[in-house]
Amino acid sequence: MARRRRARVEIIGLERLERRLAEIVPELEAAAKAELENAGAAMVADVRRNVRVDSGNLRSSVKATPEKDGLRVSVGWRDQDDLYAVFHERGTRRTPANPTLIPALERAGKEFVARLRAEVRRRL
Template structure:
């Protein structure tokens, strides 16, 4: 989840089973990584769609172009957001400031994906187990 001062969220696959991960067959790990990737891409795509635009149709400071995904732990963890220090203002848009209301795009995208996430993981694992 994003915290104040950061403009990204972390999507994890099978966080509760982290200790047992080493015992899972490689095919299951790959299926889970595929589900994490699909969810991360869906969040990224929604963020790009939701980034505030000005009256000319341009997004705020080119944030649409710089939202990114970083994968860790063999693809089972995905961080989605802005990682370039030049994109620091994404935090101000997400949470607002004293003088400007919040215009979030990251959290709404994450919340839209939340109900689909478990289903994506389950579907990918079922495909392997068939």
């Protein structure tokens, strides 16, 4: 039976790779925050195009609000006067549903993933 020998592998430049990866993390986080901001703006524009218009209040008051960490964004209506938006989104007995937030999220989400992937590849 043949005797097994142990192989020794030495990785040259591992420290440099670790330093570079540590430098890239903040860059990638900044890129993700910027792309999330763009996605929020795209969703707001999409909702404004597709929301049902009577007085124009829902169209003008939809907002993208970034969360504290900057890695989340909320899109919707925040004012007390906009509570009726839920009736437009879900519908009532007399008013058919006109969902705008979920379809806007689906469209913006696909674009966001593609743009973020391209940005990560560019920075790497």
